[in-house]
Amino acid sequence: MVRCDLLRLTPLLLLGCTSKSSPTDGVNDTGVPPSATMDFSATEIQMLRTMWPLPDVTPDPTNMYAEDPWAVHLGQYLFFDEGLSSSGDVSCATCHDPSQGWSDGLKLGEGVSQVHRHSMPLFNTANNRWFFWDGRCDTQWCQAIQPIEDVAEMDSNRLRMAHYLANDESLSRAYRETFGSLPDMSSWPTDGRPVLNDPDHPDTVAWMSMTPEAQHEANIVFTNVGKAMAAFQRKIVSRDSAYDRFAEALLVEGKATDDHMSESAIRGLKLFIGEAKCHFCHAGPSFTNREFANIGLGERDWLSGGDQGRLTGIIRLLEDPFRGDGLYSDAAESSIEKLAHLSTSGEQQGQFKVPSLRSVALTAPFMHGGHFDTLEQVVRHYGEVNEYPEFGHREDLLLDVSLDDQQVEDVVTFLEALTGAPLAASLESQPESPLFTP
Ligand code: HEC
Ligand code: HEC
Incomplete structure (x- = not known):
């Protein structure tokens, strides 16, 4: 890891290291020196710049009523x-x-x-x-x-x-x-x-x-x-989480601080973008690369079995008259490129969508079949992937992730820091009338 004192390239990165002499100096309750937690390497900072801020909602040209x-x-x-x-x-x-x-x-x-x-x-x-x-x-x-x-x-x-x-x-x-x-x-x-x-x-x-x-x-x-x-x-929309405030302080003000996220969550973030390799799929400010992967979940008693995931998803999408490039789209041309390269392959068996992790702590149970009741079970799964029967071809990169109990806890604490600010209460129930009064 590149230490702060070696970073001479941008003043912002140097600023990011001032927490070395923060009031939290000294050994904390877990025995991990805070400097190890609070120092961010150039690589980590670079990665975090791809994961913050969350932009405004993506425009949808296929729906001319999207903002109406x-x-x-x-x-x-x-x-x-x-x-x-x-x-x-x-x-x-x-x-x-x-x-x-x-x-x-x-x-x-x-x-x-x-x-x-x-x-x-x-x-x-x-x-x-x-x-x-x-x-x-x-x-x-x-x-x-x-x-x-x-x-x-x-x-x-x-x-x-x-x-x-x-x-x-x-x-x-x-x-x-x-x-x-x-x-x-x-x-x-x-x-x-x-x-x-x-x-x-x-x-x-x-x-x-x-x-x-x-x-x-x-x-x-x-x-x-x-x-x-x-x-x-x-x-x-889930935004304005503790993570967003932490990332803003770090990336804009150049201050690594535990004012917004606990040290455990900060260690969890570093694992997330490092050793635990979560960011390979849960990338960007929404914590998803917006594509599909097979994470070796295996079957459960309550599932009907043999869910092909992405493989059948593509077949159905290719036949769907309500596709973004179809007759009912308001901007068919805007979807052509996205859909042009779709084809089926055996790799897609058992692949499911990489979900966004924003506010994930509010939405148990997890996975396409409700496989896990807690985030702890989810994170443990990633360290134990090779113990599950293979269905389709699970991603190889998962096979050498191994996390100890403290690391699992840290990653879970980080995931909990992704819970966004509450939405306006007016969005959470049925309006009295379908008629809009401006
Ligand atoms: C009986 C429960 C149920 C009802 C009712 C239901 N959904 Fe869902 N919804 C699901 C399930 C299950 C999935 C995942 C299905 C799948 O992948 O095959 C899902 C998926 C979705 C997704 C996809 C999210 C994503 O990230 O891809 C959206 C959006 C959604 N539902 C919106 C709606 C809307 C709008 C309605 C009403 C018209 C609705 N749902 C009615 C259970 C339901
Ligand atoms: C190879 C890509 C990949 C990697 C690496 C990966 N994930 Fe995932 N993640 C997925 C996919 C795909 C799903 C959905 C799987 C399903 O339901 O079949 C998922 C689901 C989840 C969920 C459940 C979300 C929900 O709403 O149900 C959580 C939480 C999660 N991942 C956290 C992590 C963490 C933490 C790491 C790192 C330890 C990680 N993931 C690494 C692809 C990945």
């Missing part, structure tokens, strides 16, 4: 609306509950019936390149419409949803004020959607009875609802 306050408001109303489910008692918030870190505290999601994966937390999802554990959507609005038709989640369909909007006076007004008039639905069946690989399903039969023009109109209503929910979810 009417759409945000209607999207929030619909996010909490149980009327979108067939049973009338499931909304997005059932599984993405603001008081549970926008997840649900369960191993596997529970909607109209049990889902085969763990409900993902929604912090900073507008920063995603891909959505779902398997990346089967490339835009936030493509994601938002799937739960409505997923039989285990909300078990409804796009025609039923469109009639639901049309039959409710304030919802249809809110829709009209945001997107323009709803189409004439008088000749549409009450239920219908193209059910994947099931041409004989009554919903598919009903859907196929419609003219292509009517199908197209129904798809526009469906995707507009997705775009409104996407606009709302752009507000679910």
